[in-house]
Amino acid sequence: MGDRNAEGALQVVTTPEYEAMVIGAHPDDDDFAAxxxxxxxARQGKKVVWVVMTDGTEGSEVPSLSNTELMLAREHEQRLACETYGVKDIEFLRFPDGHLTNNEETRRAVVRLIRKYRPRLVFTHDPSQYLFAPDPDEQPNETGHINNPDHRATGSIVLDALFPAIGNPRAYRELLAEGLMPYKVHELYLFYSSQINTYIDVSETIDIKGKGLLCHATQFGPDTKLAEMVRERAAKVAQEAKEKKGLDMQFAEAFRRVKLYIPPETQAEK
Incomplete structure (x- = not known):
């Protein structure tokens, strides 16, 4: 905008406080994705914060179970998982599970948290991913599935919050009274995307991921082979990284990485 140097104009903050914020729809989504x-x-000393958008109260097949009881149980499980990963900060926004929508309330909540923590990069669901479905002619014994609408809504909320609201001094001006200044996120990492371009070598922490997921006892029974499934999936992703990028990894997580802001000092180094 042309008046950024005008009297009273607020400068947008570009210096991050945290390395990453992971924003998932439900308890355990952040675990599976990142x-x-x-x-x-976290092992490397980087500050990571997790955000859970919904209260997780549709994550059960027992209709008579109290919403409050299930919500608190799932939040407790998520905190235990975060302790396992070394993630020290977590925020629960508690929007109704199964009914998440992209609206003023949800966007404002995300804007507030990103301005509060100022992550260098944000992980979230790819909102454009409606279906996960193999070609039935190539894999006749495999079924596809429809991406959860809360996942798609979360991705849409986060992207709409990232631009323009988070960096716009006139968006949600009531947040200025909390000291939450406009801010630029440097990078966006979308998970479960059909346009993967970035692979992270997680060979030394893949077993920690398995242990963390097992903290979600309301979702996975004691006899589940979740840890083995996690290793198998990460090994396939690592193989994909080798085939597509020539990267040599044993286990990997994959994302669609988008650069949103490049600091001037970084540009000068090139």
Whole structure:
């Protein structure tokens, strides 16, 4: 905008406080998508914060179970998982599970948290991913599935918050009174995307991811082979990284990486 140097104009903050914010729709979504990456970066001393958009109260097949009881149980499980990964900060926004929509309330909540923590990069669901479906002619014994609408809504909310609201001094001006200044996120990492371009070597933390996921006892029974499934999936992703990028990894997590802001000093180094 042309008046950024005018009297009273606010400068947008570009210096991050945290390395990453992972924003998932439900308890355990962040684990599946970026649990090993978060554990790796936490080991490296990087500050990572997780956000859970919904209260998780549709994550059960028992209709008579109290919403409050299930919500608190799932939040407790998520905190235990975060302890396993070394993630010290987590926010629960508690929007109704199964009914998440992209609206003023949800966008404002995300804008507030990103301005509060100022992550260098944000992980979230790819909102354009409606279906996960193999070609039935190539894989006749495999079924596809429809992406959860809360996942798609979360991605849409985050992207609409990232631009223009988070960096716009006139968007949600009531947040200025909390000291939450306009801010630029440097990078966006979309998970479960059909346009993967980035692979992170998580060989040293893949077993931690398995242990963290097992903290979600309301979702996975004691006899589940979840840890083995996690390793198998990460090994396939690592193989894909080798085939597409020539990268040599044993286990990997994959994302669509988008650069949103390049600091001037970084540009000068090139």
């Amino acid at each position: 649990g090993a990456t978060s554990a790796l970066w």
